[in-house]
Amino acid sequence: xxxxxxxxxxxxxxxxxxxxxxxxxxxxxxxxxxxxxxxxxxxxxxxxxxxxxxxxxxxxxxxxxxxxxxxxxxxxxxxxxxxxxxxxxxxxxxxxxxxxxxxxxxxxxxxxxxxxxxxxxxxxxxxxxxxxxxxxxxxxxxxxxxxxxxxxxxxxxxxxxxxxxxxxxxxxxxxxxxxxxxxxxxxxxxxxxxxxxxxxxxxxxxxxxxxxxxxxxxxxxxxxxxxxxxxxxxxxxxxxxxxxxxxxxxxxxxxxxxxxxxxxxxxxxxxxxxxxxxxxxxxxxxxxxxxxxxxxxxxxxxxxxxxxxxxxxxxxxxxxxxxxxxxxxxxxxxxxxxxxxxxxxxxxxxxxxxxxxxxxxxxxxxxxxxxxxxxxxxxxxxxxxxxxxxxxxxxxxxxxxxxxxxxxxxxxxxxxxxxxxxxxxxxxxxxxxxxxxxxxxxxxxxxxxxxxxxxxxxxxxxxxxxxxxxxxxxxxxxxxx
Amino acid sequence: xxxxxxxxxxxxxxxxxxxxxxxxxxxxxxxxxxxxxxxxxxxxxxxxxxxxxxxxxxxxxxxxxxxxxxxxxxxxxxxxxxxxxxxxxxxxxxxxxxxxxxxxxxxxxxxxxxxxxxxxxxxxxxxxxxxxxxxxxxxxxxxxxxxxxxxxxxxxxxxxxxxxxxxxxxxxxxxxxxxxxxxxxxxxxxxxxxxxxxxxxxxxxxxxxxxxxxxxxxxxxxxxxxxxxxxxxxxxxxxxxxxxxxxxxxx
Ligand code: SF4
Numbered sequence: 033x034x035x036x037x038x039x040x041x042x043x044x045x046x047x048x049x050x051x052x053x054x055x056x057x058x059x060x061x062x063x064x065x066x067x068x069x070x071x072x073x074x075x076x077x078x079x080x081x082x083x084x085x086x087x088x089x090x091x092x093x094x095x096x097x098x099x100x101x102x103x104x105x106x107x108x109x110x111x112x113x114x115x116x117x118x119x120x121x122x123x124x125x126x127x128x129x130x131x132x133x134x135x136x137x138x139x140x141x142x143x144x145x146x147x148x149x150x151x152x153x154x155x156x157x158x159x160x161x162x163x164x165x166x167x168x169x170x171x172x173x174x175x176x177x178x179x180x181x182x183x184x185x186x187x188x189x190x191x192x193x194x195x196x197x198x199x200x201x202x203x204x205x206x207x208x209x210x211x212x213x214x215x216x217x218x219x220x221x222x223x224x225x226x227x228x229x230x231x232x233x234x235x236x237x238x239x240x241x242x243x244x245x246x247x248x249x250x251x252x253x254x255x256x257x258x259x260x261x262x263x264x265x266x267x268x269x270x271x272x273x274x275x276x277x278x279x280x281x282x283x284x285x286x287x288x289x290x291x292x293x294x295x296x297x298x299x300x301x302x303x304x305x306x307x308x309x310x311x312x313x314x315x316x317x318x319x320x321x322x323x324x325x326x327x328x329x330x331x332x333x334x335x336x337x338x339x340x341x342x343x344x345x346x347x348x349x350x351x352x353x354x355x356x357x358x359x360x361x362x363x364x365x366x367x368x369x370x371x372x373x374x375x376x377x378x379x380x381x382x383x384x385x386x387x388x389x390x391x392x393x394x395x396x397x398x399x400x401x402x403x404x405x406x407x408x409x410x411x412x413x414x415x416x417x418x419x420x421x422x423x424x425x426x427x428x429x430x431x432x433x434x435x436x437x438x439x440x441x442x443x444x445x446x447x448x449x450x451x452x453x454x455x456x457x458x459x460x461x462x463x464x465x466x467x468x469x470x471x472x473x474x475x476x477x478x479x480x481x482x483x484x485x486x487x488x489x490x491x492x493x494x495x496x497x498x499x500x501x502x503x504x505x506x507x508x509x510x511x512x513x
Numbered sequence: 514x515x516x517x518x519x520x521x522x523x524x525x526x527x528x529x530x531x532x533x534x535x536x537x538x539x540x541x542x543x544x545x546x547x548x549x550x551x552x553x554x555x556x557x558x559x560x561x562x563x564x565x566x567x568x569x570x571x572x573x574x575x576x577x578x579x580x581x582x583x584x585x586x587x588x589x590x591x592x593x594x595x596x597x598x599x600x601x602x603x604x605x606x607x608x609x610x611x612x613x614x615x616x617x618x619x620x621x622x623x624x625x626x627x628x629x630x631x632x633x634x635x636x637x638x639x640x641x642x643x644x645x646x647x648x649x650x651x652x653x654x655x656x657x658x659x660x661x662x663x664x665x666x667x668x669x670x671x672x673x674x675x676x677x678x679x680x681x682x683x684x685x686x687x688x689x690x691x692x693x694x695x696x697x698x699x700x701x702x703x704x705x706x707x708x709x710x711x712x713x714x715x716x717x718x719x720x721x722x723x724x725x726x727x728x729x730x731x732x733x734x735x736x737x738x739x740x741x742x743x744x745x746x747x748x749x750x751x752x753x754x755x756x757x758x759x760x761x762x763x764x
Contacts, residue, residue, distance in 0.1 A: 404693025407660035427567030448571035486701025491736035
């Protein structure tokens with residue numbers, strides 16, 4: 033096993049041992065998955081909408097290059113600056129340069145998984161820009177020095193008492209500030225409002241980009257996305273290159289599923305459509321066509337970071353993802369271990385494909401082993417991504433690169449060779465029966481050596497039957513004759 | 514499809530090795546329903562463990578063997594396992610997509626392959642005896658039959674016919690038990706944690722037996738119940754139907 037794989041197994045063990053984590057996960061994933069199920073059940077044409085959204089995403093990925101070019105043309109015409117980042121390092125360099133050029137010392141951020149992926153905060157801090165997360169969950173993550181453990185609900189692993197303690201210890205909150213959840217939100221709002229008013233730059237992600245109008249669409253429930261993208265002088269939107277659709281109608285189709293799948297809402301509380309900076313018009317003020325609000329400069333940074341390598345390949349389907357998090361909430365593995373155990377920015381079924389897909393098999397393919405292939409993710413995915421098939425593809429690539437454990441690499445070819453030779457197979461089964469009779473008590477085995485010890489660590493193993501089914505059936509037929 | 518007079522029975526390697534009684538029960542039920550059963554002696558394993566481990570070449574070799582063995586006769590194939598039936602009916606055609614020889618063979622075999630309950634409910638229809646008295650049962654929906662083959666109704670219909678009110682769904686019946694093939698060993702602690710939730714559900718249900726279509730899940734759940742010293746045990750759906758026939762004969 034590689035070091036990366038071993039570390040993954042250790043994180044799983046640690047997560048399984050954490051009772052408070054298990055309780056928090058059970059509560060919130062249950063609520064989110066239940067919300068999704070109810071919202072989809074109440075949505076008249078849910079299945080047709082899923083078909084349509086899948087079709088839109090598949091078609092968009094199939095002509096990604098054209099859509100991105102169209103977006104660049106349209107957005108540039110509306111006064112945006114569009115940047116292309118091939119790697120994470122390119123992306124952070126671009127954003128840092130924008131900040132320096134605009135003499136920014138404080139940036140506010142609304143939630144962006146791409147910014148986590150490229151580790152933007154650390155890069156900005158290194159170049160002297162203070163960064164403040166304004167999504168409530170991400171704000172907590174930041175003051176805790178933590179990492180998000182879910183792509184939609186970043187502090188799913190924390191209880192409210194946890195958060196109260198953090199506010200007291202790390203953010204100078206008074207006891208009455210943490211009396212209950214409304215008080216804590218009010219405290220965060222007060223703290224953040226001051227930052228919003230001073231920030232020179234707002235950084236956001238993008239839930240969807242619309243090619244025909246060069247529009248970036250952002251959905252939030254807290255309104256922090258609107259403040260981030262309108263109040264500071266400069267707005268930078270980080271967009272994964274795959275997050276694009278052709279038209280506003282396509283955007284509507286995707287949005288009809290995004291919030292329902294993520295949180296069970298028909299629509300998020302705030303949906304912002306950003307098409308360029310504040311327009312100057314013929315003069316200041318609405319009378320002359322000038323817009324009173326909005327940033328002077330809008331930059332859209334498209335981030336590739338491994339995505340284009342997946343195009344046209346067997347994992348390309350994962351690029352259809354709209355990052356709703358539904359597959360995490362319904363995943364029985366995620367429900368047990370939470371996001372941190374996966375070790376990367378994207379956890380759960382989607383992460384177990386995205387991480388090895390974007391960042392390489394060597395460090396990340398083991399994630400795809402942490403699935404029973406139950407298919408709950410596929411059932412929940414709004415764009416019907418066949419996640420089990422993609423997980424199998426990662427496993428296939430890992431096996432081809434000899435990244436599977438040695439006992440499996442030895443056992444599988446032997447097993448296959450035996451299974452192709454019926455006589456040999458029957459002898460092997462008979463031998464297993466003999467062995468079973470020797471070690472079993474009452475038909476069950478309590479302890480097995482080697483890799484199979486992982487089975488008997490948590491359950492008894494059934495003893496092989498003394499006479500196999502095929503043998504018994506044959507004897508019966510002969511007796512009847 | 515017209516009611517077939519003969520079927521081929523693909524026992525699966527797990528039933529062959531660990532639970533011959535499940536295979537014998539399934540065969541007995543089919544015969545009681547007036548269907549002749551052939552058990553091709555050269556059958557082995559469908560190849561699913563290799564396939565799910567990412568060992569596609571090995572899986573394809575086993576699949577070719579299984580296709581050959583089950584293509585000697587045009588009769589439908591009945592499999593007492595949702596995941597092995599899904600492997601044959603769902604994955605084989607994918608594995609051999611574009612293969613001039615095995616592609617068409619795989620598709621033809623897929624067309625006439627049925628999970629045991631699927632065959633009872635969708636092909637044979639009625640004919641099951643009702644056994645009003647007997648142990649309390651709780652149904653667990655095994656994942657691959659449920660989400661791969663779409664068998665949401667069929668196993669429940671079979672259980673309703675033979676056990677009526679004696680059988681209920683487990684709480685969270687459609688949540689994976691954590692077996693997952695090699696996953697149970699490779700990710701032992703995780704598999705064990707998922708199992709604990711399932712065992713809690715079995716015990717909360719108060720049932721005497723947890724029933725499922727797949728022996729794989731039942732070995733795992735049954736082994737867990739046994740380790741806990743639980744009052745409940747695991748039983749395959751084919752055995753439950755066979756029990757009802759036995760009860761029927763006594764009356
Ligand atoms: S893979 Fe599907 S369910 Fe998972 S986050 Fe992406 S869109 Fe949502």
